[in-house]
Amino acid sequence: MTSRRAAAASLPLLLCACQYQTYQSALGDAGVEDRQFLILFWIFFAICAAMYALVIAFLVAAIVRRRRAGNANVVESGRHHESHPLMRTGLVCWTVLVSTGLAALAIASFIADRSMAKAAAREQLSITVTANQWWWDVRYNSSDPSKTLRTANELHLPVGVPVRIQLRSNDVIHSFWVPSLAGKQDLIPGRDTDVTIVPKRTGIFRGQCAEFCGVQHAHMALVVNVVSYGDFVRWWEHQLQPAATPRMPLAQAGYNYVTQRECAMCHTIAGTPASGRVGPDLTHLASRRSLAAGTTPMGKGNLYGWVADPQSMKPGSKMPTVGLEPDELHAVVAYLETLK
């Protein structure tokens, strides 16, 4: 009864999970790796469900059978050291069944693992992602140094192209995980790891750090925008452009503040004197979809909130609350908004 209830309760939940958006879900099926995961997962699920049904059937049979009193090998009958001859055969069959099932699953797992390792061999695009407490530094590598691109907390990937992402960490252990596309891989200081992703369809997917990395582990997300190859090339070209010099007076005041005061100590804005390397690159900040590593959507209001007091939006974040005067705040936000 209870298992049926559990199954009845689980079914709608599973369906709802499947139909739900594929924004950040291992059921998202948006990458070749995730597709392989799903195929393997449902194979495992089916076999495990069958085994579970078998156990429950045996349990129910045992409970039902007790009503037929008299034939049991119990202490009252004095035959409690005997057992039904069927049980011995049953034990042997059960052992064979369990071992065979596990062997089959282990082989399936091994084959899937090998085929995923093969996919990793043919990369066409190389990206280096460096994790920091609590944001992602992203570098698009190119044999042409002038084409090397640095950004943060957002990946743009061309659909159908195998991408190898090299993973580094500047501080503690993090884990790179975009569930809709592929499984996770840890970023470990002092070690080089990588993950290969082949996006299958365009769309926007969310990833999140999956290894506890300190106080703001929950707010260490990144957005992956899978686009067509043409769009991807255009995006890359656009991102290579240095930041435009602002023309509005307010934005100019902001430019002066950002490049001459605290901000420039940590952040880089290409084409300006701001060249700090501690925080995320801000060159095209306003073109991104989210702020502070996925803490909040990009927008004027959130920019105000973030610049004015990062510590209340993301407590423990490495960005200090600077204490801007209101006019400075207006100017800085006006400038940041121009960084499209």
Add this chain to the structure above:
Amino acid sequence: MSDAIRRSDLLEGWRRRAGANEAERRAHEEEERRLAELRKKIARDGPKLKGAKLEARLMRSWERPRGIVGWLATVDHKEIGRRYIVTALVFLALGGLLAVLMRLQLSRPDNNLIGAARFNELFTMHGTTMMFLFAVPVMEGVAVYIIPLMLGTRSTAFPRLNAFSYFMYLFGGLLLWGAFALNIAPDVGWFAYTPLSGPQFSPGKRSDIWAQMVTFTEVSALSAAVVLVTTILKCRAPGMTLARMPLFAWAMLVVGVMIIFSMPSVALASSMLISDRLVGTHFFNQWEHGDALLWQHLFWFFGHPEVYIIFLPATGFVSVICETFCRRPVFGYPVVVLALVSTGILAFGLWVHHMFATGLPRVGYSFYTAASMTVAIPTGLQIFCWLATMWDGRPRFQVPMLYVVGFIVTFVIGGLTGVIIASVPLDLQLHDTYFIVAHFHYVLIGGAVFPLLGILTYWFPKITGRMMSEGLGKITFWMIFLGFQLAFFPMHIAGLSGMPRRVYTYPAGLGLELPNLLSSIGGLVVATAVLLFVINGVVSLYRGAVAPDNPWDAASLEWAARSPPPPYNFAHIPVVASRTPLWDEKGELPVVTGLRVDDKEMLTTTVVAATPEMREPLPAASLWPLIAALATAVLFISSIFSPWAVAVGAVPVAIALIAWFWPKEIKREPEPVIT
């Protein structure tokens, strides 16, 4: 033959060699006569001394001193076991409270009931408390209480070490929760991965407190393991061969050996972490040629066996309950024993499956996938044996048996999701998500806490002399069982939908709202049910029906003792001729006699065949274990602050241990001769 006899023989030989003169010879003869006189006065149990007279004499020898000093000095395994169980249940309640707080925070997206820093403390404290201060100690506590009774003996081996083990555990728990009260609780997870827990990223004392708390529990668990393994191997009733030993004793034997092999690994790891933090070594500092991953290897080499250290005693509980309530011995005794032993061995070959995402060589991973799946075979066999016992017997569904059924329905799900995450490609998606949280709660609550609640209900009359309420027990069971499914089943969905573990909040719109809300409601139901269990226990303690010696008509020896058992457990040591002695012996149990009753003495037997070997004198109540534990606690806690504390603090520890182990004067004592 006892130790004392052998000593006196030696003395004799020495005298002869020394060529003792006439005067000495006369003195010696005088001494012999005196001893012969005294020997006549020695009281030992036997046909002439039995019944109420014997029990009164035993009581005088075994009773601990009264008053607070006696209470602190006791070495009675039943008192220590009770303290262990009660303390562990208090920590269960505290850890559960933290879980409720976390579920409240996670009940809706972007909630800001509890902040990030506090939430990290909560899950660190929850995991640490549940693993180190509840799950392992409660199993040890139950074993320390029941194993000597089950084996038909009067005490555990090394009773003072047993007392020391409890105090170390208590002080470790007080350290952790004292730190929480002082707002310096650890916040780096119960696994304390470096470099996050290292000196650079965790300044302050939080991580040190975690590491030292682990050191306390290591010392405690190792002591308890030595006590249990020795008791099980050397103190069984005559005739209780290894092949007739109750399955719970088998489980605890395997667990004891596992503790002895796994705890040193975490002891090493935590010492290296403290050393990195306190004196600036670089074991885990990758920038100075240390290795951050070394921590994970050492930690999980302990951490995975730890799971089986918690689970195997629970399988012992299930076997005990199955036997009693199905009215027949567990089907396939050798199969279950082999399953326990092979699980214990395999448990040491799985640790890398916690590290599938760290980028170790992938072909190597395949071996750990295979090993992890292999563990399902012995576990699957045990499940079959229990079901076959139910099928072949005539199960009575009283509360303990309900927990066994709940265990099978729940634990098997956890075992099967365990098979799923043993696969590398699947684990890479599911690792560190709520799917894992669901998995291990199915395994640890379904697999260990359900049987524990069942066995506490089952042994409650033995421990307290009163029965727990059956009606309230059934309500509690159904609430806890259904509440558990509601709390933890949706976590599978949340994990698949991309919810990582250890996040203090999650954004709206990821599809995580419903599963989290259901989990939170389920968590509250479970918490209420646990409260009901406690209420049932407390009320039954005072108002429950008075329990007979063997209320469930069970077969094992603990039910031959009185409820609750007297300090000496059994008036005569029983003799065993089958696996189910109380079912197979009609009338009185056969016994051996000849143990001294004017002093604390127990019988040790051979390891395999359990033939009587010698009479072992037992130590009296003593304050030295407590003093030694206090001195060790001072050393451990002060070494959080200064490395010199290790040197200075070692002095009181040495003094306490020297006093504890101070050799007794070798005196020729009269010995009863067993004829």
